[in-house]
Amino acid sequence: MYSIKRYLGFKYFDNARIKNISECFMKRLNSHCLLKLNLLLVLTLILLQGCFGIGPKLGPDYLQPKLEMQDAWHQALTDGLVAGEANLQTWWMVFNDPVLNRLIERADQGNLQLKESFARIKEARAIRGIEAGERFPDLNSTGDARRRRSPHTFLPPTTQKSRTDEFFKFGGEGSWEIDFWGRIDRSIESADASLSASVEDYRDVLVVLYADVSTNYVEVRALQDRIKYVRGNIETQRKSLQLTKDRFNAGLAPMLDVQQAELNLAMTESLLPSLQLQLVQTINSLGVLLGEHPGTLHEELGIQASIPKTSEHITVGLPVELLRQRPDIRQAERELAAQTALIGVAKADLYPSFSLFGTFEVAANDFSDVFSYSKSRMHSFGPSFTWNIFDGGRVRNQIRVENARTEQLLVRYEQTVLNALEDVENAMVSYIQEGVRLEALERSVMAARKSTELVNTLYMNGLTDFQNVQEMERFQFEQEDKFAESEGQVIQNLISVYRSLGGGWTPESVQHAQAK
Structure with missing residues (x-):
């Protein structure tokens, strides 16, 4: 102590003052050391955190399940269905039907279920953004400015005037979770x-x-087509009645x-x-699929056209x-991957x-002191850690x-x-067998028409009774109706084949929807 006083040359430096200076110096030294230690710990944690890929990542790493798949379809392929790389993106083009093509385009633009599904994509993107935001620190700012006036009646008797107190506070706080165990990465x-x-x-969708x-x-x-056959049969039966x-x-x-004859005509008209x-x-129903009012397509589709057909091999x-x-x-596979990460x-x-x-x-109590860093900072x-x-x-x-839950989704995927x-x-066996049925019905219709012509000739010549005419006309109508129904069913079954194969989407489908 004496050497310090002598070196500084201050007469009034007593032991108490020197002790106070020493304590202040040590406090500042300790404060700087503590700050450096904190910074060292912070840097260490940042280097180890999972977002930099150094820390461990808990839970299993997802691997897509490997399933045993057969080498070929069990249903033997016939004419019209061939093995090979399928072009399924715009499969409806094989029908070469401009009306159908326009309906597909309108459905792509207006279908409400499709819009709802796209909104779910937006939701999933936002949720992903929320999870990604966990990687970054949370920063909040705070502020407070108050003025309080105290009447003199609430002050000590020595105070004759009211008093006004002011208080100003500004600051901020932040926190940053270090993803050491990969929780955020897994999320x-x-x-x-x-x-x-x-x-x-x-x-x-x-x-x-x-x-x-x-x-x-x-x-x-x-x-x-079926209505056309009914009307044609009605016209034939009216002639028979006459x-x-x-x-x-x-x-x-x-x-x-x-x-x-009247009975036969009435039954057909019914x-x-x-x-x-x-x-x-x-x-x-078709209008609703397009996202339009139910009655909007009646005029457009009121003009009769043939059932779409295709001559291409599928x-x-x-x-x-x-x-x-x-x-x-x-x-299902992506849902399994999402659930696996939650482990x-x-x-x-x-x-x-x-x-x-x-x-x-x-x-500070004075606004001017707020900007004085040395006076008001904290x-x-x-x-x-917790x-x-x-x-x-x-x-x-x-x-x-x-x-x-992961086990459940694995089973669901399988x-x-x-x-x-x-x-x-x-779908394939339905398409194939309905095609066989259609061929038989086509032969049946041809035979029924010839039989009807023959029996009418016999009836005109008095060689058979009218009951045979009635039965043949009814049989002809039944076969024509079944033929028209089967003709449509063959194409509908072909559509089911395309649907079962997952046809109709492209990798750019979502981007196209976003550009609408």
Whole structure:
């Protein structure tokens, strides 16, 4: 102490002053050392955090399940269905029907279910952004400015005037979770997979939408053909009725023939309203699929046209291609990936979480002092951690929950693949067998028409009774109606083949929807 006083040359430096100076110096030294230590810890944690890929990432790394797929379809392929790389993106073009093409375009623009699915993509993107935001620090600013006036009645007796107090405070605080165990990374991984699943959901809606529009359109054309055959048969039976009346008036036929002709005509006419009702309902359904009012398509589709046909060979690909083509399979796989990542999120709760916290504040009773850094500042900065050392088994049971959900989604994925294989097999056999039926019905219609002509000739010559004419006319109508129905069903079954193969979407489908 004496050497310090002598060196400084101050007479009034006593031991108390020197002790005070020494304590202040040590405090400032300790403060700087503590700040450096905090900075060292912060840098260490940042280097180790999971967002830089150095820290451990808990939970299993996702691997796409490998499923055994058959080398070929069980249903033997026939003429019209061939193996090979299928071009499924715009499969409806094989029908070369301009009206159908326009309907597909309008459905792509206006279908409400498609818009709802795209909104789910937006939601998934926003959720992914929320999860990604966890990688960055949270910064908040605070401020407070108050003035308080105290009346003199509430002050000590020595104070005769009221007093006004002012207080100003501004500052900020921040926190940053260090993703040491990969919790945030796993959350982002799950959100990424969920976003992909929502994209596949949109593509699946496209597949179903295009198939439904095409199916309803074919149904409209098939019903119009059936109505055409009914009206043609009605016209034929009216002529038969007039013929029997003429023969009755001439005394060449009994009244029974007239009654049978009237009965036959009335039965055929009774079929027309139900077919027209089906036609109106189908056109209404088609309008709703386009996102339009039910009655908007009646004028456009009121003009009869033939059922769409195709002469092209249909390539159906191989079973293994379903895994990358059908959106529902792709969606199930992405949902499994999203759930697998949540196991790591749950496991991270078993370990301590590390964070950085910091605050900075300036406060003063005079506004001018707020900007005086030396007078009003206050700050704190440093790392912290929290560790739930006892939770009654909550975390471990949550891990079991996530594992069980992952098992469920794995089974669901496998079931989705099996259902897809079944859809394709059933669609192909339906298309093939209906084609065989259509060929037989075509021969039947030709034979029925010739038989009707022959029996009418015999009846005119008095060589057979009218009951045979009635039966042949009814049989001809039944065969023509079945033929028109089967002709439409063949194309509808072909549409089901395309639908079961997952046709109708392109990798750019979502980008096109975003540009609408």
